[in-house]
Amino acid sequence: MKKAMSLVLAAAMAFSFAACGGASGTSGATSTASGAASTTGTASGAAIKIGGIGPLTGGAAIYGNAVKNGAELAVEEINAQGGLQFVLNFQDDENDPEKSLNAYNNLKDWGMQALLGTVTTQPCLTVAPETAADNMFLLTPSASAVDVIKEDNAFQVCFTDPNQGVASADYIADNGLATKIAVIYDSSDAYSSGIHDKFKEEAAKKGLEIVADEAFTADNKTDFSVQVQKAKSSGAELVFLPIYYSEANLIIQEMNKQGCTATVFGCDGLDGLLTIEGADTSLFEGVMLLTPFAADAQDEKTQNFVAKYQEKFGETPNQFAADAYDGVYTILAACEQGGVTADMDASAICDALKTAMTQITVDGLTGEGMKWEATGEVNKAPRAVKIQNGAYTAM
Secondary structure, X not given: OOOOOOOOOOOOOOOOOOOOOOOOOOOOOOOOOOOOEEEXXXXXXXXXXXXXXXXXXXXXXXXXXXXXXXHHHHHHHHHHHOOOOEEEXXXXXXXXXXXXXXXXXXXXXHOOOEEEEOOOHHXXXXXXXXXXXXXXXXXXXXXXXXXXXXXXXXXXXXXXXXXXXXXXXXXXXXXXXXOEEEEEEEOOOHHHHHHHHHHHHHHHHOOOEEEEEEEEEOOEOOOOHHHHHHXXXXXXXXEEEOOOHHHHHHHHHHHHHHOOOOEEEEOXXXXXXXXXXXXXXXXXXXXXXXXXXXXXXXXXXXXXXXXXXXXXXXXXXXXXXXXXHHHHHHHHHHHHHHOOOOOOOHHHHHHHXXXXXXXXXXXXXXXXXXXXXXXXXXXXXXXXXXXXXXXXXXO
């Protein structure tokens, strides 16, 4: 059984924005990114081979490309500092478990020594057991199911799904956002179901009334008229959406169509709403979500990260980019703590990092003073943002 994260998540919601260390220079790394895969690393010398897996194409590509970009930026900064060097090989899995497993095997053939990934939950649930069997170190930036970190070789940068559910209920209750809640979730998805179940438990403890609890599945996620009608007729003051942004967009459109004016609150899966091509972003005004990162934070290091990311990739980073950036720096800190060198094999590196991860503290973009349990869970304070004037604004 995995240990629960800190019991004081709600109390920890101070919403002060964390900073990330790192040199400002860039390395002479070369990139061969072209849709399916990209490789970034040192021009010469021994380097630790880090594999990455995530959707670079398909409906979840916004997540995978953000992770790839954030990781690439961190690798370039680290290599420019000298000392321990990294090379990153990032493979596309199209958010498909079978393709993710194929990507994992390709990376093993390449000589991967540690894995940053996978990005999304369902593929990670497939790949994680393989990494355990191989004694390959796994640090996922954003796959949040508890079972992802069931084995001792696996760790998360993101919160687990249950903790997102608990933190969401606590935030809604503690800030008086609503007392009557409607929930619309994907019962076929581990991410959504995990958040939903813990949200319901915590909502009962906090005196929140679930007046509508409506599910959909992956086979039926284009028409949400029934779910929205039930949420509206229930008198819900707030609609909780522990789902991904593409489905949330359709639900919000349907709410507008039916004249449902309830507040919308979600988790990190909603990060991406503002980037949907052709979407009426005015409908997203007032949407709130828990997220560990806000690009408009005013601390110097967050601003430096955003500026460098925008210069390199031509867009504003989301939380998945920040998770990956922190993930690479976490691997660096663990390697330094564990005395890892590039000539060690993957299993020896994994053994060293499993111990080192419980000994390090990382001040990252997504959390200051981040620490890890032997369970693989991260301890850090959640934060919330609200969409105002077409941008995420810290709450």
